[in-house]
Amino acid sequence: MEATSEKWRNNQQEPITSEGFVEVLYEISDPDLPEARATSNHELYISTMPDMLNPPLIDEVEREVTPYATLEHNLWLLDGSKPTVPDNGPDEEYSGYISEGLCDENGDFTINPKISIVFEDIVRILSGVTIAWSTAHGDYPARFRVVLYAGNNLRASKEMDNSTGATSIVEFEMTDFDRVDIEVIRWANPYRRARIEKIYPGIRKVYTKSDLLKFNCSQSIDPLSAELPKYEVAFEVNNIDGTFNPQNNEGLSKYMMERQQLSTRYGFRLDDEIEWIPGGVYYLSDWSAPQNGLSASFKARDLLGFMDANYYKGTFADQGASLYDLAKAVLQDADLPKHKTGVDPWVLDEALRDFTTTAPLPICSRGECLQMIANAACCTVFFSRDGILHIAPLGDSSETLKIHDRNSYSKPEISLTKPVKQIDVSMYSFTAEDREKELYEGTLEVHPGENVFIIEYSNAARTNMASIQVTGNGVTLNQAKTMIYAQSCELVLNSGNSGTTECSIIITGTVMKSTAAIVTIPNLEAGETQPLKNALITRGDHARVVGEWIKRHINNRKSLSVDWRADPRLDAGDIIRVGEPEKNVRVTSSDFSFSGAFKGKIEGVEI
CATH class of the missing domain: 2.60.40.2080 (Immunoglobulin-like)
Known part of the structure; x- marks a missing residue:
């Protein structure tokens, strides 16, 4: 469950919540862009150039620029709102690019400030470039140009006049280049330094609730890893201008491709401010823009969308291979996109090291391999809101959320699963012919x-x-x-x-001949037999541990569902309290929509 302020939690207890918000950030770029670095001709000593293309993060959120009070015309008031530069430099602060020279009274520079983005390989196609100038100071250029090169050969250029905002989206077809120069020709305010906070190769579209015609978010997990989790968003935006029509040569459809990243965030207006929480990180999987329609629709899902291809590198391990090492091998083989922090987009719990197997992974999709590994390690596959894939035992929620008469539309529906008499766990062994x-x-x-x-x-x-x-x-x-x-x-x-x-x-x-023995875990005096066949279980003690883990879960026989006024801080896997009298419920799926307000449905099991 996402941590929030006390104001947020109190707001959820009111009969009517305050104004809610949804934002979708869609990065229309190449998910396989070559590595790049940013350089400049003359920057001030407090500039942090290495972070221009990958802004540093704090708690998974892009760090904001520190708006230093430098000696420039009408840049700051003597009210303590802007810090001064420490004597030993900016230390760990982030300042982006700041030009060394100031412009004159007309906004002209003696030497035009210029940033160069140099790629390690040729970039085949991009839809443009997004430049965040000085949002901290509300400063921007009056004129600038973007120039493309392949080596020393000029490929294309575009000059922009009368920029009227601190963020510029430069849309034009950028093909077959390995360097982008951004040159400031004239600044909007006199006696100022040019500033660039962040540069994004591609187009960053932010869709607010006024842009979204429809929005839906769904999450589902299986605590026993009998099925793979699924995290997905679907939304529609206005397409009257034909921006996303495939037949529009000037539109964006030709730049769209699977695996482009989307992220969401949710908020509520609390007093005079909006409190935001991250929603999730997703990857474009499907989109459509009917020729005779007025809207464009998009679907995006979690990293498992990259893991449909088969894994075929399983081998026998006479001395036993840890499930941790098997999971890591599968994930590395998938060649997943790096997290924006530069690290691998997964976290494997140390509990996976406690289990070993002599069996090879069978030939199946990489996602199914992870599911099999998680099940054999008594773990669950799930995602955190920064898009990181986790294989770990499910924990308890650190925050409490209640669904009751004031925030639900109906009483919870309850069903009972059939009793299980015993769990039969197959244990596999192999002998050479x-x-x-x-x-x-x-x-x-x-x-x-x-x-x-x-x-x-x-x-x-x-x-x-x-x-x-x-x-x-x-x-x-x-x-x-x-x-x-x-x-x-x-x-x-x-x-x-x-x-x-x-x-x-x-x-x-x-040929290695496989034989299976059954390890029975007794449960109730009467009921069904629950079989478990997992090819990675090759020891009796391993089979008993997994069987006892399953036993603890399947005895939670009450399944529950309820329609409610959704609180977007809830995640699948959380433990919440539902109904009167209150019952502890492990959420297995959460689905909500937003059309001016949040509304959704959860399903779970009483624990």
Whole structure:
């Protein structure tokens, strides 16, 4: 549950809450942009140039610029509202770019301030660039230009006149470049320094509640990791001007692609200020803008949308591999986008190190692999609001939230699951067969140069005892790059021929035969039998621990759902208090919409 102020919590207890707000920040950029750095021609010594493209964070929120009181015309009042620069420099503060020279009475500079963004590789296409000038001082240029280069070759330029705000969105087609120069030609206020707080390659669109025609947010988790979680937002915006129409060559649709990042935040007006909390980080998965429609709709979901491809690198581990290491290998193989802090976008609980397995991960989607690992480690897969994927035991909420007659639209609906007599946990063991078997035989078309094939076979085999036979004129096996796994082979073949060549492949190896034993965890005198088949459980003590964990959860038989005036600080997985008399409920799904006010539905189990 997201932490909030006491004012926020008291507001939720009122019969009618104060004005609510929703914002969606959509970054229309390339999710696979090359690394970049920012440089300038003449900056003041307190500038923090390395942070221009990745502003530092405090509690997962972009740090605001410190508005130092420097000697410039009408920049600050003698009221203590702006700090002075410490004698030893700005230390840990963030100031962005500040030009060394001041402009004259007309806003002109002796040397035009210029920022260069240099990419490590060619950028193929961007929709523009977003520049935050000096929002802290309310300062901005009267004229500036954006120039693109590929090496030393000029690619394109665009000059902007009469900028009237502290943020400029420069929309134009930027293609095949590796450097962007932002040059200030004239500043709006005399005797001031040019300032740039942040630069975003691409277009950053902020949709407020007045822009959103529809908005919906949903979260669902499974405490037992029997299913994968799903976090999703869906919204509609006005598209009367055709900005998102595919047929509009001047629009933004050609720059849109899956995996572009969206983030949300929610707020309430409390006294004279709006208190905001982060909503979540999502990645664009679907969008549409009907030709004859007036709106454009968008859907975005969590990082698991990147993990639909199969993981095929499972291997046997005679000495046992920790579930922590297995989860890390799957996540690294997925090549997920880095978190905006630069760290990996996942956190694995140390509890995963307590469980080991000798079995390989089966060939299935990377998401399903994580689900299997979490289930075998008595953990749950969930996301925090900064978009980080967590595999950890569910904890208790640090804040208390109550759903009662004053904030619900109906009494809770309660249903009862069937009683479970026992939990039967399968425990797997593997023995090598006496002789080698043919795992795969087939014919492949090999093109000139290096060729990579993923070969799958139904029988699991020991990787250190497999052999590969390649028969084909001019085709050789690249043994250094070829990788053999329990149920697959990443086969690398080199061909010195000028055309396509057919070659035959035979893979042989020692098959590992699997057998399952049942570990029974008794529960009630009568009821159903609950089976659990998880291929990663290979020891009896492991099976008993997982069985007892499941037993504790399935005895919470009362499922509950209620429609309520949603409080957006609630997360799936939280424990809240519902009804009269109050019952403790673990929330398993939360769904709410916003159309001037928050309204939603939660489902959970009484604990």
